[in-house]
Amino acid sequence: MHHTSEDIALEEKHIRQAQRNPKHFEWLYNKYFEPIYAYLFRRTGDADLAGDLCSQTFLKALAKLSTYKPCGLPFGAWLFRIASNELNLYYRETKKSTLYSLEAMPLSDMIDSSSSGLEKKEEQEQLKISLSRLPPADLEVITLRFYEELSFKEIAYILATSESAAKMRLYRSLEKLRLYFEEFL
Numbered sequence: 001m002h003h004t005s006e007d008i009a010l011e012e013k014h015i016r017q018a019q020r021n022p023k024h025f026e027w028l029y030n031k032y033f034e035p036i037y038a039y040l041f042r043r044t045g046d047a048d049l050a051g052d053l054c055s056q057t058f059l060k061a062l063a064k065l066s067t068y069k070p071c072g073l074p075f076g077a078w079l080f081r082i083a084s085n086e087l088n089l090y091y092r093e094t095k096k097s098t099l100y101s102l103e104a105m106p107l108s109d110m111i112d113s114s115s116s117g118l119e120k121k122e123e124q125e126q127l128k129i130s131l132s133r134l135p136p137a138d139l140e141v142i143t144l145r146f147y148e149e150l151s152f153k154e155i156a157y158i159l160a161t162s163e164s165a166a167k168m169r170l171y172r173s174l175e176k177l178r179l180y181f182e183e184f185l
Contacts, residue, residue: 003074011075018065025062032076033058036083039148043087043140053090057083077154080144084158130180138173145170 011031017024036057041050060082061068068078091097131139144155156166 003076008070008072008074012070015065015068015070015075018062019068022062022065025065028061028075029058032079035076035148036079039080039143040083040087042143042147049090053083053086056086060086071157073154073157077150077157080148080150080154081158081160084140126181126184130177130184133180134173134176137169138176141166141170141173142177 011028014024014027018028033054037050037054040053040057041047044050044053057079061079064082068075131142134142141155141159144150144158145152150158152163152166152170155170156163159166159169161169
């Protein structure tokens with residue numbers, strides 16, 4: 001999701017309107033519902049749970065909208081941060097282990113398009129196994145970068161770290177993934 005400075009300015013206008021009157025929050029909700037829901041579904045593999053967490057994310061965002069300060073990033077970065085916190089809270093409270101639904105990830109996007117159909121299917125299966133071996137923190141940074149298509153600046157904001165730390169985390173995560181994947185070769 002690439003945002004221009006004009007996109008961000010338009011969002012900031014809608015944010016200011018929504019801060020004055022909550023009915024204006026609808027524009028922001030409509031713009032970000034699908035990406036936030038998809039992110040939560042990839043993280044849970046459960047449509048109902050993703051829907052509940054998505055609702056909680058937007059309710060919390062609306063409740064805390066008066067405290068939101070534009071920081072030159074798309075509003076979505078703030079929503080992803082809230083969604084990530086809601087997920088972590090859910091997993092802490094339920095004592096369930098963090099899950100990523102690899103079925104919900106478009107693995108074909110990460111596979112070489114020159115492969116034949118059968119090779120692609122095998123590579124997708126190998127990639128799924130390799131991804132499943134990664135710790136949740138590594139999967140999160142890969143998900144944010146490649147499936148949510150967020151910038152390093154946005155990822156750093158969501159993970160409450162520096163941009164260089166986010167890049168290093170992604171680099172290390174991809175290196176682990178590459179090593180796991182190469183075990184199949």
